[in-house]
Amino acid sequence: MLRKTLVVLMSMALSFIVAPTVSNAAYPERPVKMIVGWGADGGADLVIRLVEKEFQQEFGQPLVFVYKTGANGGIAATEVKDSKADGYTLASHCNPHMASNLITKKGRYNLDDFTYIAQTAKDPVFLAVRKDSPINSLDDFIKAATSGNLLVGCIDFYGPTNFAALKLHKMGVPYVMSSFGGGPKAISALLGGHVDAAFLITGTSMSSLSEMKPLALASEKRDPNMPDVPTFKELGYDIENSLSRFWMAPRDLPADVEARLLQGLTNIYKDEGLRERCAKAGLAVDFLSGPELKKSIVDSQAELSSLIEYGETLKKANQ
Amino acid sequence: METDVLQLFVAGIFNALTPYNLVIMVIGLAFGIIGGMLPGIAVVTAIALFLPFTFTMPPATALIALGAVYSGATYGGADASILINTPGQPSSVMTALDGYTMTLRGEAEDALYAALLASAFGGIIGTLVLLAFFKPLANVALKFGSESFFWMAIFGLSTLVAMYPGKVLKTVLAGIVGIGISCVGMDFAGGEPRLTFGYYPLVRGFDLVVLMVGLFSISQMLKVIEESEDYIAQYDRRPGAFRRAWRALLGHKWVLSVVSVGGTFIGTLPGAGGTVASIIAYNEAKRWDKDPDRFGKGAIDGVMIPEAANNACVGGALVPLLALGIPGSASAAVMIGGLLAQGIAPGPSMFSQNAGIVYTFIASLCIANVAMVPVGYLIAKVCARILDVPKAVIVPSVITLSCLGAYAMRGSMMDVFVVLAAGGLAYLFLKVDLPPVAVALGVVLGPIIEENMITTISRAQASSLMDLFVWSPLSLVFIFLTAFSLALPVWMDWKHHKARPEGERIPRKFSPANLYRLDSLMIMAITLVCAILLYETITNVENPDSRLFPSLVFGSGIVLGLLVLAFTLCEPHKASSTSPLQRHKHWVIFQTFCMALAGCALVEFLGFYTSMFLTMAVMLLHNTFIEKQKPFSWKRILKIAAVTFIVIGVQYLAFDKIIAVYPPSGLFI
CATH class of the missing domain: 3.40.190.10 (Periplasmic binding protein-like II)
Structure with a gap:
């Protein structure tokens, strides 16, 4: 009897451990970590906080906020790069900070280290x-x-x-x-x-x-x-x-997870009431899907590197 | 206009006083006080954690809740400061100086209630000042340009000189160590990683709260091991503690009113905040007191003054938020987030569009500060029980909690090691009379000084450096205050010196044997590190703006280090007086420190809570069977396992389930 109970208990425990890896059809099944590269007092946090409630309604799971401030978002991006691409680590990030860190090489990552999910606001x-x-x-x-x-x-x-x-x-x-x-x-x-x-x-x-x-x-x-x-x-x-605020994840995010996230965000930002609330907060909704967003980051790089070069010569001239 | 405001305020009081609002307020207060008490949960973190709960509340209630958390967390830091000399918040650093001394004297309850009443008092004054003068205050705050911030921070730093009479040079050296620590990481001016030696996690620099936890909480635990008593302090349950605290409040009402108004004003300045306010308030009160020597020796007003000042800051931080829409602190910025999520735009338009909500909120802050007294009283009463716990249990509990708190701050394992390293270093500093409080002051004020110095220099390109730095009216005021603050202790010292009879003056003579003393070795090490960092700054930091400040800091560190070394070497030589017992205690402290380090090193492999469980269990086993040499019995083992399980279990529940921080897991959690 005891042995039987033990076997049942063991297999139950095992099923708990194994279950989440079997299928991700029902993504997300547990809380999703949201890495914010700026403080709890900044726009990168606010833009997500504005949809925190809606995210939970849409996906059935809450967001867990983790603040990784520093190096103009570089610390957070490095953390994202080193995370597992399972959809349970997302980040709220910004451009031109992404591009300028790539140009000055202050971040230890490349453009392709991330999956760009969607831009949601542009200030x-x-x-x-x-x-x-x-x-x-x-x-x-x-x-x-x-x-x-x-x-x-x-x-x-x-x-x-x-x-x-x-x-x-x-x-x-x-x-x-x-x-x-x-x-x-x-x-x-x-x-x-x-x-x-x-x-x-x-x-x-x-x-x-x-x-x-x-x-x-x-x-x-x-x-x-x-x-x-x-x-x-x-x-x-x-x-x-402008400051483009977007959602990203580590590279090689499974296609179905990426699609689910994009679809969910599209649903969330369709709501007129929400768009109004965001506009009131000054974070006007400006939705762009992943590929378009990535293209805009790439496109911005050429101009930004010439401006950085100009900034450096100005600095030298002042010395 | 006046009656208008008054009417709105009175209406606000009635709006705030609904049973639902009161319940939410009490929950917010309790949440804030407990969060504020825990090392590693900053005020802003506590507010951000509470924010999601407010989304479903009506706007006024949401603001009431956030205001209650803000007030509670700002006060909560004092409890831990007083009871175990571990400031829960950076703004409670000064509270520990007298508060913990009172605890050691058996007057813990007096100190706790005094801090509570003073916090409530400061909070109410701050709110009333906010209500009456927010528009003019906001305009005055705007007059503070970068040059005024620079001088204000220098003025704050100048108090180092008066902090420990007779140890001026050492205190200043400790302050420079603090400023030096704050230079590490990405710099403000050029966005360059500075002094990181290629180690990437250092780019984000050292976190203020993490350093504070290390400097005060870990070092205090190491120091506690040294004492031979089984308890941290005797907890005398003397009746009438609350009445005595109340009388102390009435007795010091004038000085408390002054520091509260001053604290409110400092709170209005973006970037200054409660820590700066409490430091300045404490030191000024000490300077102007008839008998400044009482401070630091368990003076009850030494507990009340910094607490009144930092809680008054809450009202102050809301001044620019309401008048101009600019947050006066990170916490106020999170509250803006809460407002926006409710669909309310903060700033001047609130008064025309949502006047009812604004005045309900301001009124609720007054009520929250009154309600804080009973809520805080109950919590303080429970917390004081910690003194009934033997120190053998407290030491590992606080060490593991500090590690967890350090991790929770920024989610970085580096910080866990930083907290231990800072603790070990602070313990050594205490041994050689280099006050950790001065290090903390340097860490707080260093970045403010640098940032505003660089900004002022860049602004001066459009005018002249002298005009900005020296000849602007506010600069002159602060320069005058700084000069006064530097000159006064020197003058007092000189007077004191002259009054001493000739025979008592000790002749200074170089004695080489002093070279092997711990203090000489430490000061040599500091000087050497300053020299290495100066070299690194000059050779590896390209941007001249980024180079300027650290070069100045490390340069003066070298000069001062050599000076202190010269003085130390010339002290009359004393034979080493370490007793075998003391030497044994030092050995135990070293062992404990190594156990903590080993525990943290195991985190990646075993998981955070499992390693902390092992660390604590090993510490307890070590204490019971090796230190106290109790005979082995399973009952004792079981007891240790149970105590450890409960302590770590509570930490797990608090951080994993309520605060939602997920430290790394390995084989286990």
């Missing part, structure tokens, strides 16, 4: 001044820049705002650039008058928009949150820079 860069600034348009800004020492703030070093600033600088508008460690610090510096203007991204700046005057948006079309603000393109400057 364009914009140039802004304080509400009470005498500068009222991009023209005023350029006039002020050419006539004297204008100080322009950026959010982070070799991030999207820094690239936009470098690009306008390269087009011949002279100003001094200063990078701050993160959005809140850059916004405080702008509102406090410690910089004359700042390149910011729409997402995390939305809540203090009423305190500033946006001059131009580095996007192909205007933003519904600031419909009166022209794009750089409209004003004759070919500047398009």
